[in-house]
Amino acid sequence: MNSINNSRRNFIKNTGALALGATLPISLVELAFADSSENFTFAYISDAHIQHIKDNRFVRNWDRGLIRAVAETNLLTPKPDFVMFGGDLAQLGSKPELDHGAEILSALHGDVRYVMGEHDYYLDLGEYWQKLFGPQYYSFDHKGVHFVVLNSIKTFDDWTFKRWPTAEQRMLEMAGLDNPNGSPFMVGDEQRLWLKKDLDKIKKDTPVVVFSHSPLQKIYKGWNFWTEDAEQVQALLKPFNKVSVIYGHVHQIQYNQIGNISFNSVMATAWPWPYPQSYAQAEQYLPKLTVPMNRADPFFERDATGWQFINIANGNADLNFTLYDNSSRIVRYNKKLKRPEDAVYQDEKARIIPQTHY
Amino acid sequence: MTTYQQTAMALCLAFTATGSALADEFSAAEVQRWQQQFMTVVAEGRELWTSPKLGSNTVACAQCHPNAANTHPETYPKFQKQLGKVVPLWEMINWCLKNPLEGQPLAADDPKMTALQAYITHERRGVKLEPGKH
Secondary structure, three states, rough: HHHHHHHHHHHHHHHHOOOOHHOOOOHHOOOOOOOOOOOOEEEOOOOOOOOEEOEEEOOHHHHHHHHHHHHHHOOOOOOOOOOEEOOOOOOOOOHHHHHHHHHHHHHOOOOOOOOOOOHOOOOOOOOHHHHHHHOOOEEEHHHHHHHHEOOEEOOHHHHHHHHHHHHHHHHHOOOOOOOOOOOOOEEEHHHHHHHHHHHHOOOOOOEEEEEOOOOOOEEEHHHEOOOOOHHHHHHHHOOOEEEEEEOOOOOOOOOEEOOOOEEEEOOOOOOOOOOOOHHHOOOOOOOOOOOOOOOOOOOOOOOOOEEEEEEEEOOOOEEEEEEEEOOEEEEEEEOOEEEEEOOOOOOHHHOHHHHHOO | OOOOHHHHHHHHHHHHHOOOOOOOOHHHHHHHHHHHHHHHHHHHHHHHHOOOOOOOOOOOOOOOOHHOOOOOOHEEEEEEEEOOOOEEEEHHHHHHHHHOOOOOOOOOOHHHHHHHHHHHHHHHOOOOOOOOOO
């Protein structure tokens, strides 16, 4: 617990008179550096949905969410080793949106790596995004951890290449979360083949962290809280001792454990989504383990949005959620029970009324 | 029989004789037609719900509320703490039109407001009424 106090002291010292410092919930930055020299942290910002209105105008609300996440990430002490952006930087994949988003993200200090989201992809199949941010899928190693980034929002070729008269319409059809004309996300044969080759080189006791935009598990197909070939991807990850999958897209807190794989979602900076059980007509499979985030209060513009600070402690991912208008949340890997758990609310009796969704 | 009763009976016989339907008699075809009328308005509501043109900033209702989820029509009217009073659903819809959509509010009897409410409640069908619930 000393590390919390140290973090707070250092933080206040380093930010000095910055007004924002007073409101930053830095107490959640519980670092485990003292336990192991291997532990490190990185920040995760996702789902900004920068939305072009026309000319030089963008939706102010979504802009503010991303600008705030960038500013707060820059204030973190100690500095995170790198920053991930989890996809859906744009709303309709246009150059103005990707450029405007890239401009805001350019204020981040340190290395930033990117994940492809469907809102970035379906206008030009990621061509302009690739020019700005690099390859659509790749891997890298950092302090003994093997990181993999997948483009998990691809779909059937028929849908992508044959169904729509224009690229603009294709983008609009996929952008509607609840659009019955949409199509299920998938990693696809090509990337799974690449992933197999990539992982073949990695020792089985190496911690593996996979970043994808969609959940690499099946929760609710109607809103693409879903990856069609999730089981096949999970099978490739099965031989490893410690695997974490971190995904965006869902704009809400979700976590789960399937065999050796821990799943954690990240928050959006733009707006929150309802849990699928709030749709009375849906057949859905929200993991039982998940303690939901609070029901959003729209009168607080940034409620149920935020970003997160991830601590890789002994190879497992602990997520510290910075929620602008709610109490912060920590979802930490429980070594005894071998699954992620909320640090405060996991017990049924510890839950609060706003966590009930209906 | 009073004069009144005689007159009433005469009227009933007259209607029966001319074949006019009684107030509580309607056919399956009529039920189907009324249902179609309703579903047409539901479809209009879905169009508005997903339209970038309902407000002024291209934001659509469906962006935050896929399938109108998290709108809880079964809980209205209810005390909306942020407005400081008990409000029906349409007042909350107008709050959303003015704020996240940066647009103009609709009159309570505007056909667009009717369509939005038809869509929202249709997506929530089967859920029991719980006015006032939070």
